[in-house]
Amino acid sequence: NRNKVRIATTSLAGCFGCHMSFLDMDERLVALLEHVELNRSPLTDIKHCGPCDIGLIEGGVCNAENAHVLREFRDNCKILIAVGACAINGGVPAMRNHFHLRECLEEAYVNGVGVENPQIPDDAELPLLLDKVHPIHDVVHVDYYLPGCPPSADEFLKVLGDLLEGKEPALPKNLLHYD
Amino acid sequence: MGAETNTITPNTIFIDGQDIPFNAGQTIMDAALAAGVYIPHLCHRPGLTPHGSCKLCTVDIGSRDVSTHDSDRRVQAKFSVDTDSRSVSACTTPAVAGQQISNNTPALNEVRKTITQMLFIEGNHICPSCEKTGDCTLQAMAYHLGMLDGHFPQFFPRREVDASHPAVMLDRDRCILCELCVRASREVDGKNVFAIAGRGINAHLIVNSPSGKLADSGLETGDMAAHICPVGAILIKEHGYEVPIGQRTFDLHQVGEIGLEEVILAKVMHTDE
Numbered sequence: 001n002r003n004k005v006r007i008a009t010t011s012l013a014g015c016f017g018c019h020m021s022f023l024d025m026d027e028r029l030v031a032l033l034e035h036v037e038l039n040r041s042p043l044t045d046i047k048h049c050g051p052c053d054i055g056l057i058e059g060g061v062c063n064a065e066n067a068h069v070l071r072e073f074r075d076n077c078k079i080l081i082a083v084g085a086c087a088i089n090g091g092v093p094a095m096r097n098h099f100h101l102r103e104c105l106e107e108a109y110v111n112g113v114g115v116e117n118p119q120i121p122d123d124a125e126l127p128l129l130l131d132k133v134h135p136i137h138d139v140v141h142v143d144y145y146l147p148g149c150p151p152s153a154d155e156f157l158k159v160l161g162d163l164l165e166g167k168e169p170a171l172p173k174n175l176l177h178y179d
Numbered sequence: 180m181g182a183e184t185n186t187i188t189p190n191t192i193f194i195d196g197q198d199i200p201f202n203a204g205q206t207i208m209d210a211a212l213a214a215g216v217y218i219p220h221l222c223h224r225p226g227l228t229p230h231g232s233c234k235l236c237t238v239d240i241g242s243r244d245v246s247t248h249d250s251d252r253r254v255q256a257k258f259s260v261d262t263d264s265r266s267v268s269a270c271t272t273p274a275v276a277g278q279q280i281s282n283n284t285p286a287l288n289e290v291r292k293t294i295t296q297m298l299f300i301e302g303n304h305i306c307p308s309c310e311k312t313g314d315c316t317l318q319a320m321a322y323h324l325g326m327l328d329g330h331f332p333q334f335f336p337r338r339e340v341d342a343s344h345p346a347v348m349l350d351r352d353r354c355i356l357c358e359l360c361v362r363a364s365r366e367v368d369g370k371n372v373f374a375i376a377g378r379g380i381n382a383h384l385i386v387n388s389p390s391g392k393l394a395d396s397g398l399e400t401g402d403m404a405a406h407i408c409p410v411g412a413i414l415i416k417e418h419g420y421e422v423p424i425g426q427r428t429f430d431l432h433q434v435g436e437i438g439l440e441e442v443i444l445a446k447v448m449h450t451d452e
Contacts, residue, residue, distance in 0.1 A: 085307050088328050089299070090335070092308050097335040138332060145328040149307035176322050178306035179313065 005164060006052040008039040008077060012066040013093050013133055014059025016042070017150045018084040022056070024153035032157075035164055049076045054163060060086040060093055061134045065127035074140040079163065082142045085149040085178060087135065092149075094133040101131055144169055147178050190276040194218075194238075195283055201274040208236055208270040211282070217435040218282050219291055219323065221298075221316060221409055222357035223270040224440065227366055230358050233298075235291050235320065236269040239281040292324040300329040301380075302336065303352035304410075310419030311411030313427025314446060317355060318410075319434035338383065343394035346416050347405050354384050354412040364404035372396045372404055384412070406447045415447070422446070 011019060019042060025032065040049040049055070055077030061067050074080055085091040096104055110118040136142060146159055155175050162169040192199050192207065194216055201210035206229060211218050221233040241264025269282070281287060298304075298317060306312045338351035356375055361384075364372040372393075376385045388395035398405060400415055408414075424430065428446050432439055 082328065085305070089305070089333055092305055094333070094335065095303070095305060095308070098303075098337055132335060135329070135333060137328070142328075147327055171325075171327065173322060173325065176325070176327075178318060178321070179309075 004037040005035060005054065006039050006050075007036050007041075007054045007056065007160075008049045008052045008073060009041040009043070009056040010049075010058065010069055010073060011042060012057065012059035012070060012087070012136070013062035013091075014084065014086055016058070018056075018058035018087075019043070021148075021150035021153055022156050025157055026153070028153075028157060032160065036160075049073050052077045053079060054160070055080045056083050057081065057087050057136050058083045060090045061130065061136060061139050062093060063127040063129050067130075067139055070136055070139050079143045080140065081144045081146055081159070082136050083146045084151060085147065088137075088145050088147060089135050090133045094135075097132045101129055105129070146171075147176065149179055152177075190274075192274050192276070192278040192280060194280045199274075205274050206270055207238065207267075207272050207274050207278070207280060210274045211269065212437060215437050216282070217437060218269045219288075219320060219435070220270060221320060221355065222359065224359055224362075224407065227359065227362045229268075229270040230362065231268045231271040233355065233357055234268060234294050237266050237287065237290060237294075238269045239264055239266050239284075239287065240272070240278050241265065241281070288324055292321075292326050293330070295321050295324055295326055296328075296330045298355050299326075300331045300333050302334070302354065303338075309353065309411045310414055311353070313422070313424065313430055314443070315411060315429070316409035316434060316443070319429040322429070323434045334380075341386065341393045342416075343392040344396075344398065344416075345394070346400045347393060347398055348414050348416055349384070349386070349393055350412055350414065351384055352412075353410045355410055356382055356384070357409060359407045359409060360384070360404045360413055363407045364398070364402065367403045370397045370402065370404070372398045372402075406444060 009019065009022070023029070038044050039052050040046040049072050055073040057070065057073060057080065059066070061070060082088050086093060090097070105120045109115060109120045144159065146155055148155060152175065155171060158171060158175060159169040190201055192201055192210060194211055197216065199210050199214045199216060205213070208218055208220065208223055208229070209225070212225065218236045218238065220236040222230045223236060295317070299321065304317070306318055309315070312318060336352070340351065341349040358375060361373040361375065364370050371387055374385050374387055375382055377383050385391060386393050386396050405413060405415065428443055432442060
């Protein structure tokens with residue numbers, strides 16, 4: 001359908017909780033899908049983000065592939081929304097910024113309890129971790145922020161509803177939370 | 180004593196055009212709170228010496244008509260030649276008869292939101308994993324001001340946790356240097372447990388004990404200094420996540436309610452302490 005608003009979604013250094021909260025719209029998703037179609041998303045089989053109206057990004061940026069995907073979304077989406085605490089300020093994964101990356105890898109793959117054949121994975125297919133976890137606005141321009149860990153279904157509905165109506169998205173105070 | 184009392188002349192300042200009575204010696208903040216007018220603040224607590232560090236209580240004093248403040252304040256600051264108007268901290272500025280004060284304006288609240296964003300990005304304020312979430316005045320302030328993001332790049336500081344004390348812990352990641360604990364410990368029980376040390380961005384909360392550890396200080400759970408922290412920096416151990424979501428302080432209250440200190444204190448006192 002040519003008239004539908006195209007939305008792409010992705011999870012970078014996310015937990016998929018924001019996507020689950022998106023699905024918490026429950027039966028209201030049926031009405032929403034009258035007006036929108038999903039492009040690249042964990043919920044579709046589309047491998048790359050095509051030209052879209054709205055991109056929803058969950059998760060911060062923790063590795064090279066995250067940065068690559070984020071740039072693909074920015075290049076293709078007219079409006080990019082940072083969804084959830086991780087995308088906004090790095091979130092709980094950014095607690096690793098307290099430690100040196102090598103310390104984290106050694107703890108997980110070398111010194112950790114129950115580790116067999118200890119070695120830090122180094123295959124070229126694996127994306128390298130960044131020194132720190134970053135909010136997405138460290139990498140690309142972000143148009144709107146949807147706070148929460150995760151944002152509630154009502155928050156998704158309010159912001160997407162405003163955008164579908166061509167309005168500037170606004171969150172009422174009773175929907176605003178960071179936890 | 181009678182003569183002393185007679186010298187306190189009831190007088191009036193004007194906040195957003197509203198008449199606010201004040202007594203000699205009161206600050207703008209004192210007078211506003213007594214009259215039930217909320218001026219946003221984090222480092223102020225009635226009864227403790229004003230500090231003036233958080234700057235959330237920034238108000239404009241000037242001869243300008245209040246309505247002129249409703250446009251973009253930063254643009255005004257650049258182009259206005261009005262030298263009569265100045266920004267001050269309401270908590271440290273004495274009330275003076277006839278002051279015309281702007282407080283609850285969109286422009287000032289925008290400035291306050293920027294200050295709050297600076298506090299968030301300068302520390303590690305990861306609300307989803309903080310025991311103080313829902314009971315945190317900094318977080319409630321950000322909600323009050325409609326903050327959606329930190330706007331600035333995160334500092335991601337590496338700061339030391341002090342878990343040495345058997346009943347109280349110190350997570351410096353969340354400290355906003357309000358000095359409420361410093362003042363409570365110095366002025367209320369005289370133990371003088373806390374201080375701020377270091378300069379500039381390296382300023383941090385220290386413990387005045389020979390080892391620098393909380394365990395070697397005289398801090399006890401009954402002390403006001405152990406409960407006064409407006410954020411999640413000073414916590415009573417083993418009392419996290421006791422209040423269900425929906426019943427936390429700021430699930431039930433707005434940060435702008437007057438006299439909320441009692442409610443917050445009741446919330447953080449635990450029966451087994």
